Amino acid sequence: MLARRLLMFAVILLVVTAISTALAPPPQPTSPPPVATDAPSSARASRNVARTIDASRQNPTTVEVEAGDLLTLTVSSDEAGAVELRELGQVKVIDPTTDAVFDVLPTQPGRYAVVLLGSERTVGTVRVTPRQG
Numbered sequence: 397m398l399a400r401r402l403l404m405f406a407v408i409l410l411v412v413t414a415i416s417t418a419l420a421p422p423p424q425p426t427s428p429p430p431v432a433t434d435a436p437s438s439a440r441a442s443r444n445v446a447r448t449i450d451a452s453r454q455n456p457t458t459v460e461v462e463a464g465d466l467l468t469l470t471v472s473s474d475e476a477g478a479v480e481l482r483e484l485g486q487v488k489v490i491d492p493t494t495d496a497v498f499d500v501l502p503t504q505p506g507r508y509a510v511v512l513l514g515s516e517r518t519v520g521t522v523r524v525t526p527r528q529g
Contacts, residue, residue: 442464442465442466442501443462443465443466444465444466444468445461445465445466445467445468446467446468446470447459447461447467447468447469447470448469448470448471448472449469449470449471449472449510449519449520450471450472450473450519451471451472451473451474451475451479451490451512451517451519451520452472452473452474452475453519456510456518456519456520456521457519457520457521458520458521458522458523459520459521459522459523460523460524460525461502461522461523461524461525462524462525462526462527462528463502463503463504463505463524463525463526463527464501464502464503464527465501465502466499466500466501467498467499467500467501467502467522468497468498468499469481469497469498469500469510469522470495470496470497470498471488471490471495471496471497471498471510471519471520472490472495472496473490473491473492473496473512473519474492475490475491475492475512476490476491476492477489477490477491477512477513477514477515478490478496478512478513478514479496479510479511479512479513479519480510480511480513481498481500481508481509481510481522482508482509482510482511483506483508483509484498484500484502484508484522486498486500487513490512500522502522502524504524505524505525505526506523506524507521507522507523507524508521508522508523508524509521510522
């Protein structure tokens with residue numbers, strides 16, 4: 397009797413599995429992976445540029461990069477507070493033991509102020525120039 401019940405349970409489970417498989421939507425084909433293409437010879441690859449600004453200095457520091465370069469900007473200070481990279485939308489905490497580190501990819505030429513919040517003192521400027529061919 398027990399064997400018959402187990403056999404019926406296995407048959408019912410098999411039927412339910414077959415029905416659910418038949419009703420499930422077919423798998424969607426995956427798109428092929430993107431194919432790497434050669435960049436035009438006139439386009440130059442982006443560079444990784446690392447620069448440091450010391451906020452303790454009296455005179456603001458100017459950092460120059462080309463549009464499209466990945467800039468890692470480190471700002472150090474002997475005061476605690478926050479530093480903002482204006483117009484690029486980034487604010488970081490800073491103190492004498494912890495530098496503020498910004499990773500930005502500026503794409504538009506221009507000047508972007510580096511400002512200590514609270515005192516509103518400009519400690520530096522990021523100058524982004526057009527990419528040279």
